[in-house]
Amino acid sequence: MKILIADDHELFLQGLLFILEKEYAGAQIVTAANYTDIFNKLAEHKDFDLIITDLAMPGANWLDALKKIHNDCPEVPIIIISAVFERSILQKTFDIGVSGYISKAFPNSLIISAINLVLAGGVYIPQELLRENMTGAPEQINLLLDNQETDDNKDAEAKILTPRQMDVLNCLAKGMPNKLIARELGLSEGTVKIHITLILRALEVGNRLAAVREAVKRGIISENNL
Numbered sequence: 555m556k557i558l559i560a561d562d563h564e565l566f567l568q569g570l571l572f573i574l575e576k577e578y579a580g581a582q583i584v585t586a587a588n589y590t591d592i593f594n595k596l597a598e599h600k601d602f603d604l605i606i607t608d609l610a611m612p613g614a615n616w617l618d619a620l621k622k623i624h625n626d627c628p629e630v631p632i633i634i635i636s637a638v639f640e641r642s643i644l645q646k647t648f649d650i651g652v653s654g655y656i657s658k659a660f661p662n663s664l665i666i667s668a669i670n671l672v673l674a675g676g677v678y679i680p681q682e683l684l685r686e687n688m689t690g691a692p693e694q695i696n697l698l699l700d701n702q703e704t705d706d707n708k709d710a711e712a713k714i715l716t717p718r719q720m721d722v723l724n725c726l727a728k729g730m731p732n733k734l735i736a737r738e739l740g741l742s743e744g745t746v747k748i749h750i751t752l753i754l755r756a757l758e759v760g761n762r763l764a765a766v767r768e769a770v771k772r773g774i775i776s777e778n779n780l
Contacts, residue, residue, distance in 0.1 A: 558595055560586035560607040561635075566658065570606070570635070577666050589613030592623065602630050604673060609636035609643070617646060624651045629733070631672050635665070644679070651744060654678035674761040675732065676751030677744070715756055715774065722749040727766045727775055 555578060561567040567585055574583055584602075586592045590613035592605075605623065609616050623632060633654035634647055644655050654672045656665055657680060668678040715723060718739075725735040732750075736743045754760065757768045769775045 555581040555603045556584070556599075556601060557581055557604045557606065558584045558586065558592065558602045560588070560592050560605075560611065562588050562608060562611045566608075573662050573665065587611075589616075589619040592619070596623065596626050600627050600630075602627065604633065604669070605630055606633045606635055606669070609634050609638050609647075617650075620647060620650050620652065633669065633672055633678070639680075648677075648679075648744060653747060655680060670760065671751065671754075674750075674754060675747065676754055677747045678751075715753060719749050719753050719756070720774075722746060723753055723765065723769055723775060726750070726753075726762050727769070 557574060557578070559567065559570055559574065561570065564587070567587070571583060571585060574581065584595055584599075586595055586607075588611045592607065593613075596602075605627070607623075611619075613619070614622070620632065620634075628651070631653035632651070633656060634652055635656045635658060637658045639657050639659075647655060654668050654677065656668050656678065660668075671678050721739055722735060725738060730738065732743050732746045735741070736746045739746070741749075750762065750765075753765050754762075757765050757772075757774075759765050759768050766775070770777055
């Protein structure tokens, strides 16, 4: 696994590097100190499995920088880890195609959990932001909020997948990547990622393959779908 991490505060950058090296032994982790550094690293290599970056850094406006990073590496998930924790900014980052938004104040265990969720094909959105006023929120954020509210209900009915989630699950069973699922179902890739997150949570598994296996085990989908 190859991860690019970026932060203009060396102390935090080295701390994040230490956490990731401990959690993902054997992973190749490349560091950058600003957006210019990120652009240079991506110009050399585009085979990263994950990009984790601070939001406000020298070298470029954060909005333009994230658009460029996503356009240059559209298949690579991006996680923002920042001290800036405002819903309006989060909405803009997810509109661009960011897969996760983490506060620097989060404990290490939550940071790793969020990273693992994104690596599994999901999207991480802090619940603190989801619980605020949702007026004008993007479709993806509303979708996740609705499902989190039903998760509070321990009744088995809350675990039933929606028809659209079943569509996504059937595509996962065929081994289709997110881009192809989005094209097949007429969805944005961001919405597909949200659906996958909800499927993983509903089936209580950690990755796409495990979700398919669990769905077959529960009789949600047939082995004929594989």
